[in-house]
Amino acid sequence: MAVPIEEIERRLALIGGALRAAGLRVTQQRMEVARAVAASDAHPDVETVYRAARARIPAISLDTVYRTLAEFDRLGLVSQVHAATAGPSRYDANRDAHHHFVCRGCGLIQDLYGDSLDAVAPPEPERLPGRVERVEVRFQGLCDECMRKEQDDE
Amino acid sequence: MAVPIEEIERRLALIGGALRAAGLRVTQQRMEVARAVAASDAHPDVETVYRAARARIPAISLDTVYRTLAEFDRLGLVSQVHAATAGPSRYDANRDAHHHFVCRGCGLIQDLYGDSLDAVAPPEPERLPGRVERVEVRFQGLCDECMRKEQDDE
């Protein structure tokens, strides 16, 4: 919800370019879906992206949003992030190395940065069953607000 | 698929005890669902647990398996793990500190152990939006078999 304008523009340019490079069409719908994910750092779900895109293209359909986000994911332009609690798929347009704090109460997902986290490596790489492409550290817990709520219940 | 008998028994005892401690009934169905997750280290999905449980209680229903796994999750006896690729919920009865390698090709999830991973901590704990209860390092990539398959396609 507080991604700087320049960062949004940078992400949109990246996505537009990647579409062209992949031989795909740069449609209004795709760019508005791109804008909706790129403009949020709250890791929005499909429905939220849909609502944001519909504010600019009233006739856009939910299945286009699904298809578009799946396509972006395939191209590596966004990635799915899992909340601590089950629910609809959520997406992240932040392509910089980062990690997450996830709240098991309300579904909050917050980006975390740190060289020490980026540097985490498997203890015995030779015993891995494959090749690592990405490392994500997930800190799971309860956010301050949910902690307050849990105390009120007791 | 290769959890030692003693470890399975240990997990079953833990689950049975926790049910009693929570004032819940220790039913045949619950214990067979427990056995099915406890006996696998392949992070089975609901359907797989259902099939394993049905081999011992033919009349067990899928919704009981859903309800039971959700209950176990609430009690902290199992946890959901997310594969790299979307699909049905998968469960893990391994309560020891551990981490995961996940393959984006086939859905493989393999447990990893290492003190260096357990010790990973947030770089600026005071700036976290809440309290951390668990840390999981996820190595995402492609397993050996999927790497081979991807080469064959080119």
Add this chain to the structure above:
DNA sequence: GTTACTGCAAACTTTTTGCACGACA
């Protein structure tokens, strides 16, 4: 002008829920 993309509607998969019967404590 082609062809890929979109919107619509319908289907599909996964998960949840209400209710009456049966089993655990």
Add this chain to the structure above:
DNA sequence: TGTCGTGCAAAAAGTTTGCAGTAAC
């Protein structure tokens, strides 16, 4: 014996797909 848990069936939620029209290149 009382109550919790289960099975059944139906519904809800989330996601995918086929097709005909539309827009991008």
